[in-house]
Amino acid sequence: MPFLRRRRASEYTKASDSADNGGGDEKEREVKSRRKRGQGGSERPRRWSCVDSCCWLVGCVCSIWWLLLFLFNAMPASFPQYVTEAITGPLPDPPGVKLRKEGLTARHPVVFVPGIVTGGLELWEGHQCAEGLFRKRLWGGTFGELYKRPLCWVEHMSLDNETGLDPPGIRVRPVSGLVAADYFAPGYFVWAVLIANLARIGYEEKNMYMAAYDWRLSFQNTEVRDQTLSRMKSNIELMVATSGGNKVVVIPHSMGVLYFLHFMKWVEAPAPMGGGGGSDWCAKHIKAVMNIGGPFLGVPKAVSGLFSVEARDIAVARAFAPGVLEKDVFKFQTLQHMMRMTRTWDSTMSMIPKGGDTIWGGVDWSPEGVFNCSTKRSKNVDITISELSAVRELENRAGVNYGRLISFGKDVAKIHSSKIERTDFRGAVKGTYLSNTSNCDVWTEYHDMGVGGVKAVADYKVYTASSILDLLNFVAPKLMKRGSAHFSYGIADNLDDPKYQHYRYWSNPLETKLPDAPDMEIYSLYGVGIPTERAYVYKLTSTSECYIPFQIDTSADGGSEDSCLKDGVYSADGDETVPVLSAGYMCAKGWRGRTRFNPSGINTYIREYDHAPPANLLEGRGTQSGAHVDIMGNFALIEDIIRVAAGATGQDLGGDRVHSDIFRWSEKIRLQL
């Protein structure tokens, strides 16, 4: 009975519309309409078509939206804070305000060195498809272009596969200034909170400098192409000169830490390869280097990234929706494109674990030993219980072998090395006989390997930090050839060897000496208390030639809830990206006192920040976070930085502040110092 329903509907609408006008009116009208229909069915009131009601709806929504927007704009600026305070109680002062009340003012100029991925990149010259994007951000910001023209975007973000520099006809350059990395995407701060707090005690653009660089390039290439290192040198000199001789405080984050290590060697090295600053440049210009979340010795994540473009996030996504990433979503082979693009970025290779088995552990040992993954979760439980459980854990999981960075199969990850049958992959024959690459749009180096090569890799079963390098050399020879010209991953036997004057060693703290600057201070500031990727369980994918042949075995889970193995990833303590070992070892041991890596005896300090997730949604990303990027909003960290920038020394801050077992682990590493 369509018409009845329809009619009622219109009546209802009318009724509720005119309800406030009084019901009598309505009845009268109804009668009228009935009469009209009686007169001629053709005059039936058909008032609202679908289009009309759609328009009406859209109009309503828009109007309300505008009204709200208007109200929001007219709202006094202090309103959100008022609401927050009403709910959570008075907020603590931001550290900048608090310290300003204590009378701290800007003293030492500050240099920020952003890490990988967080700096913006913009287009200066592009192919036809990038028309209209001149000086628009390709990386950072809203990433709008990624959706609008993905292939064009990938093409422009890639570097040349041979040289590691710009492909012909494309110039993508880092955004300069503080805007380069204050926010990564709208609302997602990186440096913004720190900048705002520094501004409270009097910093401004003239004594803050963001050393933005193209984080895709190898470090020396940033100088070759953009003269970024010279620029940084000149800016630091200028800031020291204009601020009355006060030395700078450098704050590198993530990969910026390695970049700045490279800079310190570069600036004192003689002219053609280095900056020609003389051997006392650092002593004259740098007061402190405050490394935030520094991956001094590399991160295991970089390996999985290079090996199969996965990290935990992607592995988890795959576990949730198997097939999404493998299928040609939107006709793209997403991961393959990603792999091809990221493999042209030399900088990722700076973060491959360094120091080999000595640091990261061998087949049957690792410095973390029997790290107890459950301690963090049961932090609040009574000590005796946690101790008890720790003991039990120890018995349960006698063999978490973090040293095995990559194992093929969960079982292999656990059993003792003597029981593993391994065949060496190094001599394995690569063949192109099976890979019919013409089917695949995207060319990755895996296509050159053939089935034999893939099988040989899997048969080796277990890879430690040193054999990882051989593995990468095997699966991605071009990449590693390019990379090994710029980076090195070993441990120096004799630092006086003249070969260590080459720039490829400058970003490896185990193959360089710190500059001769006894008054300089080096801090390692990082978060702890978050499970961090440390080792992976891999499996072979079904042999489909266009795909990456290896992936993380997300089905591999530890038995108990407390297990460190989860979704194919063994976790250790860290800040979600960098394990404590990598972030802390150099400052805890490698550079502590006078060592061969630190001949002038520069003071080092470790400041750890225990992770506490945000208490409620209003806090955003938390003021006590220890996560790799979120730590930049950690009040304790900001306070430390501001104090140092205002002139405090490491002793004034309170020296070391340690929550993790870093010192115990460092003892286990047998490294000649």
Add this chain to the structure above:
Amino acid sequence: MGSVLRLWKLCYVEPVKFQSFGSNKNAEKRQQQQQEERSVSEVESVVQKNGRDDDDDRKKKKNRGKRKSREWRCVDSCCWVIGCLCSVWWLLLFLYHWLPVALPGFQPLESPGARLSREGVRALHPVVLVPGISTGGLELWEGKPCSEGLFRKRLWGGSFTEILRRPLCWLEHLSLDNETGLDPPGIRVRAVPGLVAADYFAPGYFVWAVLIQNLAKIGYEEKNLHMAAYDWRLSFQNTEIRDQALSRLKSTIELMYLTNGCKKVVVVPHSMGVLYFLHFLKWVEGPPPTGGNGGPGWCAKHIKAIMNIGPPFLGVPKAVSNLLSSEGKDVAIIRAMDPGVLDSEILGLQTLEHAMRVARTWDSIISLIPKGGETIWGDLDWSPEEGHGCGLAKRRTLQSSGTNMNSNRADGKITFSVMKEPAKYGRIISFGKEASYLPSLQLPSVDLKELLLGSPSTISNSTCREVWTEYDELSRESIRDVADNKVYTSRTLLDLLRFVAPKMMQRAESHFSHGIADNLDDPKYDHYKYWSNPLEMRLPDAPDMEIYCLYGVGIPTERSYVYKMAPTGKCKSIPFRIDSTAEGYEDSCLKGGVYFVDGDESVPVLSSGFMCARGWRGKTRFNPSGATAYVREYQHRPPASLLEGRGAASGAHVDIMGNVAFIEDVLRVAAGATGEEIGGDRIHSDIMRMLERINIRL
């Protein structure tokens, strides 16, 4: 609940109805549906009839329309209209976004950068851009509580939304300290650094963006292209004292020189940036503490060419009217069109008074006051532009603005008609129209010096005045005296300003000077206050350096003003205003109380061209090393169509930065060409004739 139901019905009931609307094609489908729901047979027949009979349908529609208007309520129709508009807008936006980037068959004009790039012109010399007054962005670093949430947001430039949202707060933050000319306590507003500082002034209104884009086409990028952003509110030396902006510029130029294979830089200053860079030239070679300690060879070593765009070397008359009554031509026209708008207290604000108070704390404006006195700008009876006819220029603007009143006269009859009343441009400010053209003998002569000596008796009962301007300290009598003097030339003008704004002038005159040097060897000229006045400084010893003056011509430009006393309102503290009723004859240069001459809309030709065409031409005492100077003029042509935007051949003060010929010149020089190679001088105006009349020792 009711509304939810209604929505439900709108979404699910209405479509059924909509289908019944359908044409005959859908009849079958409809019938099926109707079969399912065949309970009210009477209605059904109606519907079927409806489907068959088109004629009937049309009639019905008419009825329906009538009815709809009755039953729809206003709110509904509003919503409907808004919804329609939004949907269409989104649809268009969506289509626009999916538009292929380059439409086939549509060939946009090739930009000069792309053309030169094809010719093989490549980036060679690093380029430094120096923005002018008010085009650079300013952002907040520390503020009063009212500016909560604006940290590192732009106060100046961008979308200016904060003016509307918190106007008083905005004014307070943009003002400088009235005593020191530096930050007021608790407020730090700083220049935005980098290319973003002045690429666009407001969204869509380019300043440097077009030039930058074309430079990028021939290979420039951030490593060899630098924007020397500075806080344009401060006096030039103060930018160094507060922000070390000059040291920063020096260091950047040195760095770019080194990292680009020891190629000298090409500097491209615009508007007030020209004076700023003059100051820099002297500063960088000067000894510390006031100088940059670069040594006497610094400029010769680092600078290839200075390409001054729209240079106000000798100041602009606009600055005077701005300081005196914070009006320009624009404000005067607004007042003429709609008297009372500005004078009544809109929204309870004394707009002009506020603007005046803020602008008077900005020392940099003083650098734009006409320099060189009567020698350059003319005296009571004489001016270099004498006999300039405005007919040509004015007719052109009339054409462009579409209000072509005298179309019968516009048929290409270009005449420099002899004026019936020769404009006396030398009288930069006259009170009353008569005073502007009477012979000087008939003018009353009151010596302003006397006024200055007799201390103004303060009678300010400033009870109602929330806005304090220095006019409040002047008595009515002294204001009348000022007006009685009738006529001010560029020399007496300074006295006038000193009289009406003693604090500002006292502050500013320690930073700027407006005279002509008699003897440049006098050690007093080592002081920084003379560095931005080309008539009181020597160019550095750099014989290979080239100096260009690039500016637009063919636009009427403010040159002198007719003033009147403002009606004495209770809270109106600005006693003078431009007499916008003063009009000349049709061809006259007087319009709306302003006398016009040739120029680029802001800077008269005289000011922009004099130094390059005469003052620095050859070896003169201002240019002892004989650096070569070139004049490049660009005849203004308004954009032919709306599609052209602000025009590819514009000569207007800011729009010239999109002028194709201009861009080509800059690109060629940046790529290594010399002034001779791009064609030497290029002159459209009668600048040479004007300059011959100026009697100055060189």
